[in-house]
Amino acid sequence: MTSNVKEIFAGDAPPAPAALAAKVRTLAPSMTRSMQRVAEAVAGDPAGCAALTVTGLAELTGTSEATVVRTARLLGYPGYRDLRLALAGLAAQQQSGRAPAVTADIAVDDPIADVVAKLAYDEQQTLADTAAGLDTVQLGAAVNALAGARRIDIYGIGASSLVGQDLAQKLLRIGLIAHAHGDPHLAITNAVQLRAKDVAIAITHSGSTGDVIEPLRVAFEHGAATIAITGRPDGPVSQYADHILTTSTARESELRPAAMSSRTSQLLVVDCLFVGVAQRTYETAAPALSASYEALAHRHTPRGSR
Amino acid sequence: MTSNVKEIFAGDAPPAPAALAAKVRTLAPSMTRSMQRVAEAVAGDPAGCAALTVTGLAELTGTSEATVVRTARLLGYPGYRDLRLALAGLAAQQQSGRAPAVTADIAVDDPIADVVAKLAYDEQQTLADTAAGLDTVQLGAAVNALAGARRIDIYGIGASSLVGQDLAQKLLRIGLIAHAHGDPHLAITNAVQLRAKDVAIAITHSGSTGDVIEPLRVAFEHGAATIAITGRPDGPVSQYADHILTTSTARESELRPAAMSSRTSQLLVVDCLFVGVAQRTYETAAPALSASYEALAHRHTPRGSR
């Protein structure tokens, strides 16, 4: 047990996960020259070495396969194959570690990969914020109103109009009578028809979009239950809303208009409403959901279905 | 470039690091039964599988070595060896990183607070998967095509129609000529007008929505650049797409229809396209962006606007 380093480590160390760099430093002194070259390469560029075969690494370091294997053994692995796996793991960890560079604003010269990462991160953040800030009592009340509604009118303009359409589509699919209005005049004309047992929903990020507030006011005054989905719960729209659902406001930048995160936020709220209503009306919703799915099936060409 | 998934991925995607779970879900539908077993094992226990040899994994899944290799290829790796390395990386990331907060399906009797939490979590997951699985090379090419386009036509039906409208709205706002078509017949009628320098975009989660594929085919045959945003890159729609942008597929349940996560995924892709184009055309886009913002200001009642 004198000079054989291999024996010192025998049996004790399960292959090292991330302690590899440290182990290299620890053991370097006890290594022969060519082994040190290998260890150095491995510690210096785990990702690159993980991509190499024994022969490749041997050539890169100007040594032989045997030396590479000996080095792997010395580091505590049964063979080169296992060292390679550990190397891949290490590389992945290192890479994921330096991820949080994405918090910065999107710049004009950002490579496309950064844009993807930053957008995804921002939207995830928006979702978390929205979920955290959503008042479940208000949400529950809104769901109740919707579940028993005779008719549902939804008002939204611009980007919010699409969110309204999304909600209307979903509610229709579970058998409710919902309509999304894009045109402010038609919206008001229709709002006049509403009465108790009906529900009106206004979607406006700013909380002060006149074209959306007006129809909600009319609905409110005619006795319908009213819901506001807005990022400004203190805005004018709230005057006429029985239930206020707050969406989150994320910082915006030139290349990332507010419309993006408000849309994400609004959609989450809308999904929550939908699922809540679907739960409440499960008896009728379940068959309706599968029915609409079946009806669409023939619209898809058979190929690629398996 | 028809139905061969291998070719679709050839050359473009360097083996995925953390996108693996997402990729498994994306490609699972196009897999054969035994391949699915392998993919399932791999996605379910990356660490465990990384420790296995081809033969071991074949035995574990009750299949043959050949099938394991085939699965690895389908997932975008040159062979099993490389899949194994990626697996080791994934395992390392998982272990070092986050708690794998398991999300149960949304149940009928879930309290509303749980619904909010689960939906938010699922959508965050969808975003992460989409970002990880998005091919930035394809994305860059698509952005290039859009940035120089004379005219842009967008096809989407049902839920995807809203995504198309969202994209059209955004592109219009930075001075591009974009139109989202909801009606299949009008879409085809318009597609005939397209020629080189024009871009056609088809949005379909299933990749096999005839009403969307047809106009894309027409556009393709008239020499327009074509982009497909789909969850099934091996689907029929890809035949006529110069650039394929893959959206992620999340598991769905009765109360959480696939439409929800596919919409989230599609919107992220669309946002990436938009920001990419805005970067590329910054000179004209920047003034256009602020101009449209100013134009809207008077539509908001003064109170609560700041």
Place this chain on the structure above:
DNA sequence: GTCACATTTGAAAGATATTTTCAGGGGGGT
């Protein structure tokens, strides 16, 4: 300075693991 010994090193043989080939079998369509 030279010899003897111990140690390191790489070439090549040997053992595993991976990939490819190919023929039999099962499922879906007509």
Place this chain on the structure above:
DNA sequence: ACCCCCCTGAAAATATCTTTCAAATGTGAC
């Protein structure tokens, strides 16, 4: 019920990894 196509796994072919062994190199003693 039949046929065709495509999936599937056994086995051959190849690549990769491991071991062996002899030559080369360095080290210390005389």
